[in-house]
Amino acid sequence: MERTYVMVKPDGVQRNLAGEIISRFEKKGFQLVGLKLMQITPELAGKHYGEHEGKPFYGELIDFITSGPVVAMVWQGQNVVSVIRNMMGKTNPAEAAPGTIRGDYAVFMGNNVVHGSDSPESAEREINLFFSPEELV
Ligand code: ATP
């Protein structure tokens, strides 16, 4: 069954949105197979966002994602990667449709509350980056 890596970003944790975000994916029918609250180190942040290295917003992105704890999760289900991306809404919350997580809870590009892998290949890479196999059920 397909799996994806999802995290509630530091702004989402600070604003007490973790429960709401988890609840949406539970109600949709996806299965939670891994979950932990953690502080991302700059080294791990660099690996996670390696594709963005050199872009103008990279420094801010790393500072933001390491600024406080995140809720790291693995979710499982049919087409879970693309369905969760749709439920998150567009990267820029100003353009994200109402009813999506970013559309409902975020305003700024830098503080967009939630991350979800953008492809099954990214999901595989990110799950291995954040979780060891014994941490997943
Ligand atoms: P994420 O990977 O964080 O889930 P995403 O896949 O929707 O978001 P990416 O293109 O991977 O979007 O960008 C990663 C993050 O970098 C975005 O969530 C956003 O906070 C920031 N970002 C992306 N593009 C820009 C930009 N043009 N200006 C400022 N910040 C940006």
Ligand code: MG
């Ligand atoms: Mg991305």
